Amino acid sequence: MGFSIKTREKENIAVIELQGELDMDVSPDFRDKLLLVCTKNNKEVIVDFSRVSFMDSSGVATLVEGLKWSKKEGKLFILKNVGANVINSLSLTKLETVFNIIPQVHKSECFH
Secondary structure, eight states, X not given: OOOEEEEEEETTEEEEEEEEEXXXXXXXXXXXXXXXXXXXXXXXXXXXXXXXXXXXXXXXXXXXXXXXXXXXXXXXXXXXXXXXXXXXXXXXTTOTTTSEEEEOOOGGGGGO
């Protein structure tokens, strides 16, 4: 499976949508997009993990950089639709409590 990064901006909110496996081969591309978004005139940066099946330590390191850049610029940095695989990667480094994480909502939960 390939990896893709899509960005969109609306009303001072930047959303980065990731798809595939976030590993050391694609982390530099993610880092470049993240830096670009974090230095623009947005109030929030949201990274959407709904289509990420795996993340290694290089992805975690890139997220830490994004968090630092966002804090420096006074922006909110949010991880959205974070699944178990990504949470596990963050938990291994004890970073799951450092990030503002919106958990993944399953469709079946919406009807309860």
